[in-house]
Every structure is written in C-alpha cells, then in structure tokens.
Amino acid sequence: MKKRWFSVLYMFVLTLVCTGLLTGIQEVNGQRIEVNRQARENRVILSVLLIPVPADADNARAAEIYAQRVREVRLGGKTVYQGLGKDGTSILGWAFPLSGPGFWGAIQAMMGVSPDLETVLGVEFYDQNETPGLGGRITEAWFTDQFAGKRLIPDAKGRFFYLVSSPEKDLENQVDAITGASQTSIRVQELMNDSIREYLDLLRNAAPPGASPSLGA
Amino acid sequence: MADTSRQIFTKGLWSDNPVLRQILGICSALAVTNLLVNTLIMGLGLIFVTAMSNVTVSALRNITPARIRMMVQVLIIATYVIVVDVLLKAYLPDISRALGPYVGLIITNCIIMGRAEGFARQNPVWPAFVDGLANGLGYTLVLLAVAFVRELLGFGTLFGFPVMPAGFTAWTIMVMPPAAFFVLAVLLWTANTWWPKKA
Numbered sequence: 001m002k003k004r005w006f007s008v009l010y011m012f013v014l015t016l017v018c019t020g021l022l023t024g025i026q027e028v029n030g031q032r033i034e035v036n037r038q039a040r041e042n043r044v045i046l047s048v049l050l051i052p053v054p055a056d057a058d059n060a061r062a063a064e065i066y067a068q069r070v071r072e073v074r075l076g077g078k079t080v081y082q083g084l085g086k087d088g089t090s091i092l093g094w095a096f097p098l099s100g101p102g103f104w105g106a107i108q109a110m111m112g113v114s115p116d117l118e119t120v121l122g123v124e125f126y127d128q129n130e131t132p133g134l135g136g137r138i139t140e141a142w143f144t145d146q147f148a149g150k151r152l153i154p155d156a157k158g159r160f161f162y163l164v165s166s167p168e169k170d171l172e173n174q175v176d177a178i179t180g181a182s183q184t185s186i187r188v189q190e191l192m193n194d195s196i197r198e199y200l201d202l203l204r205n206a207a208p209p210g211a212s213p214s215l216g217a
Numbered sequence: 218m219a220d221t222s223r224q225i226f227t228k229g230l231w232s233d234n235p236v237l238r239q240i241l242g243i244c245s246a247l248a249v250t251n252l253l254v255n256t257l258i259m260g261l262g263l264i265f266v267t268a269m270s271n272v273t274v275s276a277l278r279n280i281t282p283a284r285i286r287m288m289v290q291v292l293i294i295a296t297y298v299i300v301v302d303v304l305l306k307a308y309l310p311d312i313s314r315a316l317g318p319y320v321g322l323i324i325t326n327c328i329i330m331g332r333a334e335g336f337a338r339q340n341p342v343w344p345a346f347v348d349g350l351a352n353g354l355g356y357t358l359v360l361l362a363v364a365f366v367r368e369l370l371g372f373g374t375l376f377g378f379p380v381m382p383a384g385f386t387a388w389t390i391m392v393m394p395p396a397a398f399f400v401l402a403v404l405l406w407t408a409n410t411w412w413p414k415k416a
Contacts, residue, residue, distance in 0.1 A: 018296040029307035036310040133392030
C-alpha cells in the first residue's frame with residue numbers, strides 16, 4: 001500500500017516539475033514564436049497583394065511596410081486584408097485566407113484579388129505538410145504564378161479553378177496540376193474553390209458590385 | 218565488466234548501431250530522409266533528446282519505482298521533445314515548418330525509449346550520457362547516408378545546392394517513402410554482409 005502511494009506521489013511530483021519546466025520555456029520564447037508567425041503571415045499578405053518588400057528587409061521593416069499598406073477588416077466574423085496604395089488611401093486589392101485539408105495535413109494559403117474582386121493578384125501557400133518534392137511543390141512559384149492575372153469567373157460547375165494535367169491556355173479556369181501529386185491537387189482545388197466562394201460572397205455583400213468597396217473606413 | 222566510455226560509444230555508433238543492427242527508428246528514417254537539411258536537424262534533435270533523457274532516467278534510476286518506470290520515461294522524453302519543438306519554432310522557424318509534425322514524433326522514436334529502458338536505467342549518469350549521444354549519432358549518420366542518395370537522385374541537389382548536370386531527370390520515386398525502404402535495405406544488406414556483427 002505504501003509503495004503504491006509513493007508511485008502516485010512520485011509521478012505527480014515529476015509531472016509537476018516537467019510541466020513547470022515547459023511552461024517556463026514556453027513563457028520565455030512564446031513572444032518570439034508569435035512574432036515569427038506574425039512576420040511570416042505579414043510577408044505573405046504583402047506578397048499576394050503585390051506590395052513590394054525589399055529582399056533584404058528584416059522582420060521589423062516588413063512589419064513597418066505592413067502597418068502602412070495593409071488594413072485589417074473584420075467581415076462577418078472573418079478577417080480580410082485591404083491593400084492600400086503608397087498614399088495610404090487608394091485601394092490596391094483585397095487578401096483573404098484559403099484553407100482546408102490537404103493530403104497529409106491542413107493547408108493554409110492566402111489569395112490577393114483586385115479591388116473589383118474580379119482578377120487574382122497573387123496566391124501563396126504558406127503552411128502545408130504535403131510530401132516534399134511532390135504535393136509540397138504547391139509552394140513553388142511555377143505553380144502559384146499560374147493564378148496571377150486569372151479572372152474569377154466560375155465555370156458551369158461553379159468552380160473558379162480546376163487542376164488538369166495539361167491546361168489549355170485560353171481556358172480561364174484551368175490550372176496545371178502537379179504530376180505525381182493527384183491527391184494534393186484534388187484537395188487544393190477543393191479548398192481554393194470553397195474559400196474563394198465564401199470570401200467573395202462576404203466581400204460582395206459588404207460592398208455591392210459597382211460601388212467602390214471602401215469598408216473599414 | 219562494465220564497458221569503458223569508448224566501448225559504449227563505438228557500440229552505439231557502429232557495432233550496435235540502432236538502425237543498422239537493431240532496426241529501430243525506421244519510421245522516421247522513412248519520413249524525413251528525402252532532404253539532407255531536414256535529416257540533419259531531425260538527427261540533432263534526436264541526439265539531444267536521447268542523451269538528455271538517458272541522463273535524466275539514469276539520475277532518477279534509484280528512486281523511480283520499477284512498476285511506473287515506463288510512464289516516467291515517456292514523460293521525460295516528451296518533455297525534452299517539446300523543448301526542442303519550442304526552441305525550433307522560436308529560433309529556426311523555417312526548419313520548424315519544414316519538419317512539421319516530425320519533431321513531435323521524436324517522442325515515439327523507439328531508439329530513445331530503447332536506450333532508456335535497455336541502458337540508462339541500469340547505469341550511472343556519465344555512461345548513460347555517452348550511450349545516448351552515441352546512439353543518436355549512429356542514427357543520424359545512417360539517416361544522412363539514406364538522405365544523401367535520396368536527395369541526390371530525387372532532386373539532383375545536396376543540402377539544396379544543385380550538383381547534377383543540366384538535363385538531369387529527377388527520380389520522383391526517390392522523394393516518396395518507398396525509396397527509403399530500398400535505400401535503407403541496401404545499406405542494411407551492405408553493412409551486415411561486409412561487417413557482420415560478432416556473435
């Protein structure tokens with residue numbers, strides 16, 4: 001009996017020490033981790049809104065540009081990002097997140113669209129766990145560059161984009177898929193179409209077509 | 218007679234190498250070995266965790282009740298792995314992103330628990346530390362060898378630098394998990410044929 005109580009007490013104390021240690025380390029580094037995460041997201045948003053950040057800019061400089069050129073707007077419980085011109089008033093476009101399950105884990109991306117919500121400015125996939133060299137190639141420029149300049153017009157099936165093995169140049173909705181990564185391609189297609197539809201609805205409802213979207217002011 | 222530090226070290230690194238001789242830690246050997254950089258960081262993480270958990274398990278060996286020793290070992294191992302994870306996120310965010318969930322999975326690497334159970338709980342702190350270090354190194358070296366082949370043929374690069382001539386066609390299969398089976402199998406075969414383990 002005594003032995004059993006010692007075991008329980010021993011485990012309790014050891015767990016307390018371990019969790020204490022981890023809490024301490026997390027406490028010391030938590031802010032740094034959050035800064036890293038934020039800095040990464042800021043750069044992605046600037047990039048899809050085509051707002052240039054000098055290649056040698058450190059995180060502080062990027063944050064400064066972000067503060068000047070991006071305004072965060074809450075719409076229906078979601079955050080969208082409004083890209084502003086150098087003067088700080090003209091609107092360059094909107095950015096919103098694309099997210100959903102991939103083949104191995106969740107995929108996070110960001111898309112920038114023109115102020116009239118009709119043309120894609122840029123796309124970047126920034127958080128994914130797809131197979132390196134296969135599905136992981138969604139982060140590469142050759143893949144993401146395909147979306148830039150495309151018109152956001154759904155086809156008969158309501159898809160903005162679909163991935164095929166050899167796209168025809170004049171078909172606005174077709175995008176070159178990744179060879180050897182069919183599963184990732186299928187899921188990317190799904191998450192993009194779902195998220196684009198959701199956020200375009202949000203933005204259109206907030207700013208009816210024709211009117212210049214000037215919300216958040 | 219107890220082994221000297223040098224003997225312990227040689228055993229972990231080569232004659233009892235966890236991957237080549239004991240076929241442990243295979244899951245992560247398949248998962249992370251398509252890029253040398255990821256492999257190296259994973260290896261360093263494993264060396265740290267194996268050495269430190271060995272030290273801790275050994276230091277507590279005389280007071281840890283035998284019936285709960287495995288719970289204690291897992292708790293200690295998990296603690297060190299989370300330390301590695303937090304430090305990577307804070308100081309090497311790019312690598313942390315590339316390794317994704319694999320860092321957390323160090324906890325389930327059988328080498329660490331194997332050394333804690335098979336060595337650290339019956340030996341003093343210093344030999345336990347040497348043993349953990351050597352086994353971690355042994356694991357890392359084998360994985361780097363596998364990653365060398367896979368990255369070279371799968372991407373045409375080494376540590377991200379292109380080394381293959383222009384026009385080289387990357388072997389897609391090398392990037393996928395099955396290739397790790399082939400490469401690892403050839404390594405195992407070679408090691409155990411040319412340098413058989415002494416009985």
